[in-house]
Structure formats: structure tokens, C-alpha cells
Amino acid sequence: MSQMNITDVDLNLLKAFEALHEESSASRAALRLGVTQSAISAALRRLRDLYDDQLFVRTGRGLAPTLRANQLKPVISDALNKCRQSLSMVDPLASHYEGRSVIVGLSDDFEIAHGRPLIEEVARRAPGLRLIFRQTHSQIVGRALMERSLDLAITAGGFSQRLLSRQVLGEGDYACLVDPASLTPGQPALGLEAFVEREHLLVSSQGFVGITDEGLAGLGLGRRVCASTTHFAALPFLLKGSQAVATIPGHAARAIAALGGLALLPCPLDLPRYPIELGWRTHAQRDPAVDRVREAIVAVFT
Numbered sequence: 001m002s003q004m005n006i007t008d009v010d011l012n013l014l015k016a017f018e019a020l021h022e023e024s025s026a027s028r029a030a031l032r033l034g035v036t037q038s039a040i041s042a043a044l045r046r047l048r049d050l051y052d053d054q055l056f057v058r059t060g061r062g063l064a065p066t067l068r069a070n071q072l073k074p075v076i077s078d079a080l081n082k083c084r085q086s087l088s089m090v091d092p093l094a095s096h097y098e099g100r101s102v103i104v105g106l107s108d109d110f111e112i113a114h115g116r117p118l119i120e121e122v123a124r125r126a127p128g129l130r131l132i133f134r135q136t137h138s139q140i141v142g143r144a145l146m147e148r149s150l151d152l153a154i155t156a157g158g159f160s161q162r163l164l165s166r167q168v169l170g171e172g173d174y175a176c177l178v179d180p181a182s183l184t185p186g187q188p189a190l191g192l193e194a195f196v197e198r199e200h201l202l203v204s205s206q207g208f209v210g211i212t213d214e215g216l217a218g219l220g221l222g223r224r225v226c227a228s229t230t231h232f233a234a235l236p237f238l239l240k241g242s243q244a245v246a247t248i249p250g251h252a253a254r255a256i257a258a259l260g261g262l263a264l265l266p267c268p269l270d271l272p273r274y275p276i277e278l279g280w281r282t283h284a285q286r287d288p289a290v291d292r293v294r295e296a297i298v299a300v301f302t
Contacts, residue, residue, distance in 0.1 A: 009050065014076050016043035017055070021073050022101060022132075024062040032099060074148045081287045098128035102293045105136035105144055105153035109203075109232045109252035110276075114154075114300055121296040129289055137205060145281055151290050152280050154297065159279035166279045169301040174211070174271045175253035177246045179239050180263040190245065192221075192268040199226040201238055201246040212247045215269040236260030247271075276301070 019029035019040075026044070030037040048055055051072065056063040065073070084100070111133050122131055136144055138158030144150045145164055159166040176190060190198070200223045202210050207228035216222055226244060229235070232252050239246060239262055247267055257264035278297055280290070
């Protein structure tokens with residue numbers, strides 16, 4: 001789009017483009033913008049003419065962006081964010097977050113433990129803003145931020161790239177979960193011997209070795225893993241009715257125990273603590289919506 005013909009362009013088309021890219025559906029984009037689906041379809045036809053590209057192609061799972069659409073997305077969103085920022089300069093106390101979304105990358109243990117408080121804190125600081133939680137972890141989070149598929153991310157590290165900033169939110173520890181029916185009445189904890197004798201459930205993206213195995217190996221011990229899962233949320237269903245134990249980050253263990261009817265026990269191993277960090281693109285154009293979410297995350301973890 002050149003300066004020569006921008007006066008002939010309806011800039012509302014850019015809002016339609018952003019909604020189509022983020023929702024991957026014409027019907028959801030229409031609901032988001034409060035217009036009819038036919039209006040979105042008409043906007044997409046005009047966008048295709050404007051950029052001389054299909055932009056979005058229909059697949060079995062909705063609308064998928066083309067390479068050109070993915071190249072345009074950060075440019076268009078940055079332009080719209082600057083417009084939104086200008087509105088907050090006129091009236092900083094007014095809410096200009098309606099229809100906005102901020103994508104926060106995190107693993108499901110952080111989502112389970114902190115998702116609800118974060119939703120409530122964001123609603124207080126930026127009414128109308130929508131949070132999008134997207135799964136990530138420390139091995140892939142840096143690239144996801146640089147490729148702009150995430151606005152912010154909460155992980156146990158992974159922000160070593162030169163163009164990323166990070167803030168330490170706290171330290172993580174580990175705890176154990178078991179079915180309370182598997183414990184002797186009044187049993188407050190598992191000793192190391194009883195811990196090793198039990199079957200273990202492993203939560204891991206790889207499914208083979210976890211921090212517990214490393215801790216046991218340092219003592220010349222091992223354990224028998226009966227099953228692995230990639231989802232912390234599955235643990236109540238996998239542990240109930242069994243003698244198995246799961247050793248997971250303490251924040252997730254406490255949240256799952258509170259809602260899942262499991263017993264929370266201290267870990268008999270001296271496992272190392274780890275930093276919990278918030279990361280973002282250092283040189284990104286300051287966006288009030290992202291700033292509010294970043295402030296909300298810090299407040300929730302404080």
C-alpha cells in the first residue's frame with residue numbers, strides 16, 4: 001500500500017484483516033467486529049484485490065493465512081496498535097481495549113495455577129481485552145516471540161536471544177500428588193523408600209526422562225514410570241484409583257490438589273529450584289494493551 005493511493009483505501013479493511021488472521025474464521029471475525037459474515041466476506045474480497053494475493057485459503061480447520069498474509073500481519077497490527085495508542089493519549093482513563101487481544105505463551109502448569117487470577121487482573125486493568133493463552137515451553141518460546149506468534153510469554157527460561165527482554169517473576173519448586181486413598185490414614189508425607197517403590201506418572205513433552213529421574217540418579221536410585229503424559233490437567237484422572245505418584249512443579253500441584261481431590265505431599269528429593277520468567281520483544285512498538293497485560297502478570301506473581 002503506497003502513500004499515493006492510501007486515501008482510496010478504507011482503513012476498516014485492516015481491522016477485518018487482523019480479525020481474520022487471529023480468528024481463522026470469517027464467522028468468528030464477524031462476531032468479533034460486530035458485523036455480518038457477508039460484510040467480512042466482502043472485506044476479504046477487497047483485501048485480496050488490494051494486496052494481489054489470496055491472503056486466506058479455506059482448509060478443513062478454517063481459514064489459513066498465506067505467506068503474504070503472515071508477512072502483512074505484524075505490519076498491519078503495529079499500525080492498528082499505534083492508532084489505539086493515540087486514543088489512550090487523548091483519554092488515558094478511558095477503555096480502548098474492546099476487541100483487542102493479547103497472546104500469552106505459557107505451559108499448562110502455569111495456565112492451571114495462574115490463568116484465572118490473570119484473567120481477573122486483566123479485566124480490572126484493561127476492561128474488554130481478550131487474553132489468548134497459547135502453549136509454549138522454554139525450548140521454543142524465543143522463536144515464537146521473535147516470529148510474533150506470541151506477545152508475551154511465561155516460562156522457566158528460554159529468553160536468551162539478543163532482541164528479547166526478560167523479567168524474573170519468582171522461583172519454582174516441586175511437590176507430589178497422589179490419590180489420598182493410597183495413603184495410610186494420618187500419613188503426612190512419602191519417605192524416599194516409599195516414593196521409589198511406587199509407580200510414577202511423568203509429565204513431559206518428551207515422555208522419557210524428567211527432573212525426578214536426575215535427582216534419583218544422583219542418589220544411585222531409579223524409579224518405574226508406568227505412563228507419561230504431556231498434560232498436567234490429565235493427572236487427576238490418571239492418579240485416581242491408583243498407587244502412582246506424580247512429581248510436578250509446586251504451583252501446579254497446589255492448584256490441581258485444591259480442585260482435583262488429590263493429596264499434596266512434599267517431594268522427598270532435594271530438587272533444584274528454577275526461575276520463572278516473563279519475556280517479550282525488546283524493541284517492539286509499545287502497545288498499551290500489551291503493557292497492561294505485562295503489568296497484570298507481574299501483579300499476579302508478586
